[in-house]
Amino acid sequence: AQSVTQLDSQVPVFEEAPVELRCNYSSSVSVYLFWYVQYPNQGLQLLLKYLSGSTLVKGINGFEAEFNKSQTSFHLRKPSVHISDTAEYFCAVSEIVAGGFKTIFGAGTRLFVKA
């Protein structure tokens, strides 16, 4: 069965430090992978996605993620975070099913960037 696990519920980090938010998934078929970001009191917006091709995906605001098929992971990274990156980040996995897609979201990781 399809599932998504975000391994950290909260990640505190100092400004200008690197960060990695971890996401593991399980699926028996080929998947599409996404990271969404939710700023306080806003809806989710797409940060980046992996559909096919290069396993290293670059997104907005300097974030990138690497698809690792053997480890079924899609970890999100940023080499130097800013205060403005404080938000909740959601990993999502989408697979093709009869009639369309089935997408599942992880529980979210709250990134808190400290000065």
Added chain:
Amino acid sequence: NAGVTQTPKFRVLKTGQSMTLLCAQDMNHEYMYWYRQDPGMGLRLIHYSVGEGTTAKGEVPDGYNVSRLKKQNFLLGLESAAPSQTSVYFCASSYWGGPTGDTQYFGPGTRLTVL
């Protein structure tokens, strides 16, 4: 191009009252979704629609009904509100097309409190 809009932004109900949340999208998307977001639980799918006139149950459909009479609109109804339905509700839409992998576009959310 407004994207996905939700009405209202905030609402307070008393137990047993009814209400309808309206979602509208101007991107000609086939798929539309209603989620609820609760602390520590991420996004949970309530109902979804794969096209005008069709609806289907998601993960947590009890206590909710939906309708998709027009392609651009997706309504979520609460017939008899309960305190357990206090949550933030998000509407999303996506294009049915393999290359996009179900990239979802979210509205700003409706914060509902049931007393």
